[in-house]
Amino acid sequence: MSIHQRTLLSLVVIILFGGVLFYLSTDGFRAFTSESARTLDLMENNPPLPPVTLQDSEFRTFDLDEFSEDKYVFMTFMYTNCATVCPQMEMNMAEVYELIPPESIGKDIVFLSISFDPTRDDPETLAKYRTYYGSDGETWRMARAQDQEELDSLLHTLGVIVIPDEYGNFQHNAAFYLVGKTGRLLDVLDFTEIEEAAAAVNAVLAKGGE
Amino acid sequence: MKQAVYGLLLYLFLLLPPVADLLESIMIVHMHMQMPLLVAAGFLMGRFLQNKFPLFFEKWNHNGVPGIVLFVIIWSYWMIPRAMDEALTFQTVEWFKFFSLPFLAGVSLRDSWKKLTNAGKNSVLIYAAAMLLFMAFLYIGADEQICNNYLEIEQQTLGWGSLAIGVCIVIYLLQLLFIDQSEFR
Numbered sequence: 477m478s479i480h481q482r483t484l485l486s487l488v489v490i491i492l493f494g495g496v497l498f499y500l501s502t503d504g505f506r507a508f509t510s511e512s513a514r515t516l517d518l519m520e521n522n523p524p525l526p527p528v529t530l531q532d533s534e535f536r537t538f539d540l541d542e543f544s545e546d547k548y549v550f551m552t553f554m555y556t557n558c559a560t561v562c563p564q565m566e567m568n569m570a571e572v573y574e575l576i577p578p579e580s581i582g583k584d585i586v587f588l589s590i591s592f593d594p595t596r597d598d599p600e601t602l603a604k605y606r607t608y609y610g611s612d613g614e615t616w617r618m619a620r621a622q623d624q625e626e627l628d629s630l631l632h633t634l635g636v637i638v639i640p641d642e643y644g645n646f647q648h649n650a651a652f653y654l655v656g657k658t659g660r661l662l663d664v665l666d667f668t669e670i671e672e673a674a675a676a677v678n679a680v681l682a683k684g685g686e
Numbered sequence: 687m688k689q690a691v692y693g694l695l696l697y698l699f700l701l702l703p704p705v706a707d708l709l710e711s712i713m714i715v716h717m718h719m720q721m722p723l724l725v726a727a728g729f730l731m732g733r734f735l736q737n738k739f740p741l742f743f744e745k746w747n748h749n750g751v752p753g754i755v756l757f758v759i760i761w762s763y764w765m766i767p768r769a770m771d772e773a774l775t776f777q778t779v780e781w782f783k784f785f786s787l788p789f790l791a792g793v794s795l796r797d798s799w800k801k802l803t804n805a806g807k808n809s810v811l812i813y814a815a816a817m818l819l820f821m822a823f824l825y826i827g828a829d830e831q832i833c834n835n836y837l838e839i840e841q842q843t844l845g846w847g848s849l850a851i852g853v854c855i856v857i858y859l860l861q862l863l864f865i866d867q868s869e870f871r
Contacts, residue, residue: 486747494756498763501768502766509767509771
């Protein structure tokens with residue numbers, strides 16, 4: 477083999493290696509951030525949600541699977557002190573709520589905003605907060621988890637990462653979660669795309685199934 | 687040979703878990719200090735490998751192009767936000783970082799840089815500047831977390847850091863165009 481052939485050969489091997497490295501580490505060029513990788517993984521695996529007991533703005537205590545029995549759940553994670561992404565997300569959630577056929581609401585699908593700041597978000601605070609977004613407190617409930625461990629397990633399953641900062645706020649990722657009738661995650665939706673999210677939910681409602 | 691020992695010492699120092707934890711706790715230090723230091727450690731250790739296997743490098747990296755392509759691939763890989771995140775989340779990715787940066791990127795940079803023509807060197811610098819400026823644009827402009835392990839403010843700090851390095855490379859490239867280099871030879 478001449479020196480040129482050898483150089484060419486090693487170049488080809490290196491480029492192939494690079495291609496395989498990039499392909500494998502980005503799930504086939506689909507996920508360049510861990511956030512997109514997380515979403516991709518969730519949508520491929522549809523993990524079942526762990527049990528969690530919630531307390532809502534009306535002081536009712538209930539299990540998530542009991543509230544969502546035989547219904548889809550449209551879910552977000554927030555905290556009421558949030559000044560950045562949560563108000564926008566809840567506002568968009570309200571718009572999605574409006575775009576769902578009213579006859580399905582409460583019967584086929586319920587909405588749920590879960591706070592990951594249970595110490596500050598007591599029922600009184602949540603009762604006030606829900607009125608800002610027109611949540612009726614019944615078919616769209618705002619609630620906090622009763623038990624920190626259960627909350628952590630739920631956040632972990634859905635890949636919600638919450639980092640407290642030094643000012644009592646949280647850095648967190650945000651998305652709409654659609655949970656199926658059997659308590660498995662169905663879809664993770666971009667919370668900034670209201671119409672897209674509503675269309676996805678309506679398609680699932682029309683199709684039925686789990 | 688002395689420098690290979692220094693390289694090894696630097697590598698072992700960077701491997702120490704408290705050192706690694708500290709460097710990785712700050713985003714900009716993770717990307718613009720720990721990673722370059724790992725490359726530097728490999729660069730220094732490269733001397734030992736060059737002495738040990740002179741034929742291998744001469745045979746497979748004759749004009750320096752395969753080596754520099756490997757360097758560019760590894761460096762670009764570690765610019766992917768996900769790679770940096772996963773180095774913190776998955777042990778195997780962390781091991782790959784401590785292997786690939788010194789031994790694949792550092793050693794091949796050592797062996798390739800001197801073999802490259804001026805045009806080759808400048809192409810690498812242009813690529814690096816473009817990449818850094820793109821990363822700066824991405825990290826400063828993004829209004830969401832790109833890396834789940836770091837806060838947004840750290841992400842912006844990293845963006846400004848990348849911008850500074852990118853601008854320095856651009857200044858270097860511009861002076862190549864406008865200043866007669868033969869005066870300094």
